[in-house]
Amino acid sequence: MILIGHYDSPFVRRVAIALRLYGLAYEHRAWSVFAQSDEIAAYNPLKRVPTLILADGEVLIESAAILDWLDELAGPGRALIAERGLERRAALKICALASGLADKGVSLLYERAVHGRETPLWVARCRSQIDGVLQALEADRAQRPSPWWFGDRIGHADIMVGCTLRFLAEAHPDVFEPSHWPALAAHARACESLPQFAAVVQPFFVAPPKA
16 A cells, blocks of 8 residues: 655544554655645545555545545454444544644645735634634543543544644644643643654645645
């Protein structure tokens, strides 16, 4: 398998960590959605990452869809999410909140680094959404005493939150102050202490768009 995308993307990183937790070997192509957009387009016309190329040439796009296939490959006994029921729905909700949080962080980043502006109304809206999600995630995590979000075993919700928090801390240190979110900060430390997280770290960098 070939995983395309920079590890400083929380979406690429969550897939890479899942691959490692499942013990699946892959080749990594650290292509930028700007600097290598033409190369990515050969596999994904959206020119987005993560993109996963399977051994038979099939191409999977979007992190949630890629993880769905990986879970199917791993089987219900090893999948990083409950197979059905309330726990599965709860985990998917946490994943959706963390994924949306990452999207808002990317939007803010593009507003500043790519568009070269900071539209006050848009920035205020994004920051309000970010703060609201952080509050929701902090409250949810704080009332769960288990080592991981849904028990003793790490899952997709843990991974998505952990990857998003690292991205926010690097891209927008002013919006994620760990002392304001102690439960989330502790969760982030637990994630980053794992070898699977440590193995897929890339210095945060925004490649400029092609001229």
